[in-house]
Amino acid sequence: MNHVVIGTLAFDSIETPFDRRERAVGGSATYFAHAASKFGPVGLVGVVGKDFPRAALADFEARGIDTAGVEHADGESFFWSCRYEADWNTRHTLETRLNVFAEFDPKIPDEYKGAEFVFLANAQPRIQMRALEQMTKPRLVVADTMNLWIENDLDDLRALLGRVDGLVLNDEEARMLSGEANLVRAAGRIVALGPKFVVLKKGEHGAFLLGENLRFALPAYPVEHVVDPTGAGDSFAGGFMGYLAHTGSLDPSSIRAAMLYGTVAASYCVEGFSIEELARHRRSSIDRRFDELRSFVTP
Amino acid sequence: MNHVVIGTLAFDSIETPFDRRERAVGGSATYFAHAASKFGPVGLVGVVGKDFPRAALADFEARGIDTAGVEHADGESFFWSCRYEADWNTRHTLETRLNVFAEFDPKIPDEYKGAEFVFLANAQPRIQMRALEQMTKPRLVVADTMNLWIENDLDDLRALLGRVDGLVLNDEEARMLSGEANLVRAAGRIVALGPKFVVLKKGEHGAFLLGENLRFALPAYPVEHVVDPTGAGDSFAGGFMGYLAHTGSLDPSSIRAAMLYGTVAASYCVEGFSIEELARHRRSSIDRRFDELRSFVTP
Numbered sequence: 001m002n003h004v005v006i007g008t009l010a011f012d013s014i015e016t017p018f019d020r021r022e023r024a025v026g027g028s029a030t031y032f033a034h035a036a037s038k039f040g041p042v043g044l045v046g047v048v049g050k051d052f053p054r055a056a057l058a059d060f061e062a063r064g065i066d067t068a069g070v071e072h073a074d075g076e077s078f079f080w081s082c083r084y085e086a087d088w089n090t091r092h093t094l095e096t097r098l099n100v101f102a103e104f105d106p107k108i109p110d111e112y113k114g115a116e117f118v119f120l121a122n123a124q125p126r127i128q129m130r131a132l133e134q135m136t137k138p139r140l141v142v143a144d145t146m147n148l149w150i151e152n153d154l155d156d157l158r159a160l161l162g163r164v165d166g167l168v169l170n171d172e173e174a175r176m177l178s179g180e181a182n183l184v185r186a187a188g189r190i191v192a193l194g195p196k197f198v199v200l201k202k203g204e205h206g207a208f209l210l211g212e213n214l215r216f217a218l219p220a221y222p223v224e225h226v227v228d229p230t231g232a233g234d235s236f237a238g239g240f241m242g243y244l245a246h247t248g249s250l251d252p253s254s255i256r257a258a259m260l261y262g263t264v265a266a267s268y269c270v271e272g273f274s275i276e277e278l279a280r281h282r283r284s285s286i287d288r289r290f291d292e293l294r295s296f297v298t299p
Numbered sequence: 300m301n302h303v304v305i306g307t308l309a310f311d312s313i314e315t316p317f318d319r320r321e322r323a324v325g326g327s328a329t330y331f332a333h334a335a336s337k338f339g340p341v342g343l344v345g346v347v348g349k350d351f352p353r354a355a356l357a358d359f360e361a362r363g364i365d366t367a368g369v370e371h372a373d374g375e376s377f378f379w380s381c382r383y384e385a386d387w388n389t390r391h392t393l394e395t396r397l398n399v400f401a402e403f404d405p406k407i408p409d410e411y412k413g414a415e416f417v418f419l420a421n422a423q424p425r426i427q428m429r430a431l432e433q434m435t436k437p438r439l440v441v442a443d444t445m446n447l448w449i450e451n452d453l454d455d456l457r458a459l460l461g462r463v464d465g466l467v468l469n470d471e472e473a474r475m476l477s478g479e480a481n482l483v484r485a486a487g488r489i490v491a492l493g494p495k496f497v498v499l500k501k502g503e504h505g506a507f508l509l510g511e512n513l514r515f516a517l518p519a520y521p522v523e524h525v526v527d528p529t530g531a532g533d534s535f536a537g538g539f540m541g542y543l544a545h546t547g548s549l550d551p552s553s554i555r556a557a558m559l560y561g562t563v564a565a566s567y568c569v570e571g572f573s574i575e576e577l578a579r580h581r582r583s584s585i586d587r588r589f590d591e592l593r594s595f596v597t598p
Contacts, residue, residue, distance in 0.1 A: 086480055181385060183503070184521040204482070205504035206518060215595050219505060219516035222483040256598050296514050299555050299593050 001043040001066060003245035004112045005032045006131040007121025007234070008101055009046045009070065013081035013094075014228055014273060021228075024274035025056050027078060028121035028144065031231035034275045035238025035265035036119075037064040038283050039246035042238075043112045045069035045131065049077040049100045063279065068109050073100040088229050089203060108134040117245035119237055120164070122146050125156035132163060140250060142166035142241060144233065150177050161194040168199040168237050183208065199240070199259070201233045209259055214252045218259050221267035221293050228273045232266040235278055239265030239286075260297075264289045300342040300365060302544035303411045304331045305430040306420025306533070307400055308345045308369065312380035312393075313527055313572060320527075323573035324355050326377060327420035327443065330530035333577045334537025334564035335418075336363040337585050338545035341537075342411045344368035344430065348376040348399045362578065367408050372399040387528050388502060407433040416544035418536055419463070421445050424455035431462060439549060441465035441540060443532070449475050460493040467498040467536050482507065498539070498558075500532050508558055513551045517558050520566035520592050527572045531565040534577055538564030538585075556589075559596075563588045 007029030013022050029046045036042040043066040048057075050072075057067050076099040083092045104127060116139035120128040128143055135141075141164045149157050150173060157177075161167065167190060171183055178189035183200055187210035190198045197211030206219040240262035247254050264286055271277040306328030312321050328345045335341040342365040347356075349371075356366050375398040382391045403426060415438035419427040427442055434440075440463045448456050449472060456476075460466065466489060474480055477488040482499055486509035489497045496510030505518040539561035546553050563585055570576040 182523060182525065184523050202504065205501065206516075208518065208521075215521065217505075217518035217521070217596055218598075219507065219518060222507075222514065222516070224481060224483050226481065260598055294598050297516055297596060297598060299517075299559055299597060 001041060001112045002115050003036060003040065003117040003241065004043040004045060004069070004108070004115040004135075005029045005036065005119040005121060005238070006045040006106050006108075006128070007032060007119075007123060008078050009044075009048050009052060010078035010080055011051075012230060012274065013079075014230055015081075015083040016228055017084065017086045019227070019273070021273045023079075025053075026080070026231060026274055028234045030275060031234035031269060031278070032119055032121055032238035032241075033060065033065045034063065034278045035235040035262075035269070036242030036245070038239070038265070038281075038286050039242035039261075040064070041066060042242065042245075043069050043109070043115065045106050045108060045112065047071040047073050047100050047104045049073055049075045052077045069107075069112055071107065073103070075100045082230070084229065088226055091229075106131040106134070116140065117241055118142070119241050120144065120160075121234060121237075125149050125153050125160045129156065129160050129163070132160070140165050140241070140244060142168060142237065144168050144237060145173065145177075147173055147176055158193060161190075164195050166197045166199065167195045168201060168233065170201045170203070170233065174198070174200050184210070197255075201236060203229070203232070207236065207259060207263060209255065211255075214255060216256050216259055218263055219297060221263050221289065222296070223267050223270055226270050227277075229270045231269050231275070231278075235269035236262040236266040239263070260290055260293050261286065264293060300340060300411045301414050302335060302339065302416040302540065303342040303344060303368070303407070303414040303434075304328045304335065304418040304420060304537075305344040305405050305407075305427070306331060306418075306422060307377050308343075308347050308351060309377035309379055310350075311529060311573065312378075313529055314380075314382040315527055316383065316385045318526070318572070320572045322378075324352070325379070325530060325573055327533045329574060330533035330568060330577070331418055331420055331537035331540075332359065332364045333362065333574045334534040334561075334568070335541030335544070337538070337564070337580075337582045338541035338560075339363070340365060341541065341544075342368050342408070342414065344405050344407060344411065346370040346372050346399050346403045348372055348374045351376045368411055370406065372402070374399045381529070383528065387525055390528075405430040405433070415439065416540055417441070418540050419443065419459075420533060420536075424448050424452050424459045428455065428459050428462070431459075439464050439540070439543060441467060441536065443467050443536060444472065444476075446472055446475055457492060460489075463494050465496045465498065466494045467500060467532065469500045469502070469532065473497070473499050483509070500535060502528070502531070506535065506558060506562065508554065510554075513554060515555050515558055517562055518596060520562050520588065521595070522566050522569055525569050526576075528569045530568050530574070530577075534568035535561035535565040538562070559589055559592050560585065563592060
């Protein structure tokens with residue numbers, strides 16, 4: 001297994017201005033793995049409770065997502081609920097119950113330890129570091145993070161940043177982590193903290209990559225009917241990493257293409273609740289939308 | 300004169316979190332003409348009061364901006380003052396005094412009437428229409444508008460939309476005009492009202508063009524030090540139209556290049572107060588930044 005993600009498997013209850021879903025399968029690692037699996041096998045490290053449906057995990061397996069790294073714990077699975085405003089940019093978290101994730105101590109299966117491509121989905125930086133320390137020859141390590149850890153676990157996060165190649169985060173988090181309102185300067189400051197590159201996710205406004213030798217900005221794919229934005233960032237990361245793991249190349253043109261694939265994965269994600277739309281589309285649809293996006297942004 | 304802009308010449312008093320300027324030269328037509336003049340001559344139609352400095356107009360002339368269309372009226376020039384918040388996206392208009400612009404009735408000089416490229420800067424749609432009616436063979440007519448006219452002069456605005464080729468407006472105005480929150484659908488609805496294309500200006504998030512046969516999205520140029528965002532949209536329009544008037548081509552590749560030139564003009568505009576930075580840069584700097592932007596966005 002050359003590509004591994006460590007993160008959450010969860011139940012999400014989502015309320016949008018138009019519809020709602022109760023206890024749909026979600027979680028950062030779920031979204032990531034579904035996007036990444038379009039490009040090749042991916043190993044999933046996380047924890048579920050007794051309530052997580054075995055059929056869902058079997059379906060993951062059928063899609064090329066290896067679930068040998070999913071721990072089955074006593075208790076209930078991670079649960080999260082939220083409500084979106086009509087502009088989609090305003091999200092109210094209604095409830096977060098860590099449940100079995102509260103005691104999560106990632107154990108990387110032996111057959112995953114040699115993976116070259118590693119994604120540390122959003123979690124406490126200490127947990128992300130525990131996972132990373134078990135990897136024996138990572139070549140591209142990318143982490144996600146969030147405002148909670150920037151506020152409460154900054155020392156752990158800084159230690160992690162010294163060990164990762166890339167960091168993905170949203171624009172507000174970048175401003176918070178860097179203390180810079182200007183996003184270009186914010187990204188520059190974050191790169192100075194350790195990562196070789198940072199990807200700023202700006203939702204409907206696209207994504208911006210700033211690295212040592214590469215700057216690349218990309219608008220979002222113009223989705224006409226957003227159903228549920230949950231998981232878009234993790235799907236982006238899954239498409240980005242999945243493509244790179246598949247090609248094995250980290251040159252600038254591959255990284256640019258990976259940004260497009262990430263954007264395409266995110267666009268399918270938001271067109272349905274949970275992983276409904278993301279799971280439905282095969283690599284051939286992904287490639288069609290990739291071509292469309294490329295023509296949409298090529299000067 | 301093959302390229303003409305109709306709009307305001309004004310004094311602007313601007314307060315930012317970092318600095319301020321009192322009664323600097325501004326106005327939609329001023330910004331537009333400075334950007335457009337990098338590519339070739341442009342004729343300026345507007346009105347100034349007794350207080351507008353003759354030296355400023357002489358400086359316009361020295362830059363290839365023809366001021367034969369500037370009417371000199373008794374009274375004071377258009378005055379506008381505003382204050383920006385630190386995020387730049389929040390702008391508080393402190394005062395608007397139309398002064399001589401209140402009675403403005405555009406009179407197009409004979410030598411401008413045959414211009415093929417016409418920009419109707421933000422003004423009451425009725426005034427924009429009065430100007431347009433005097434043009435004898437326009438080939439590309441683009442208009443700007445704002446929330447005030449969408450709210451108060453919608454019938455006049457709709458009549459105008461039936462007569463223009465393109466409309467530029469910001470994302471909030473597009474949502475207001477179309478009644479659609481989703482920007483892709485909003486742009487589609489506006490195109491259905493008459494224009495062949497619409498350009499949505501999204502400030503630091505770039506611009507998006509939706510036309511009958513063309514969709515093109517472009518991030519903003521990554522400006523590291525924003526000094527004053529005033530005039531960015533008009534500078535964008537000036538670079539866009541100036542390039543098209545210069546090449547004389549309206550094919551998709553020219554329109555894409557024009558979007559980049561508009562973005563570059565806007566980036567110089569926001570790096571200084573008033574037209575300070577925009578005026579300082581020659582076509583050679585514009586072309587250097589154009590190449591940089593192209594490499595920044597090319598997949």
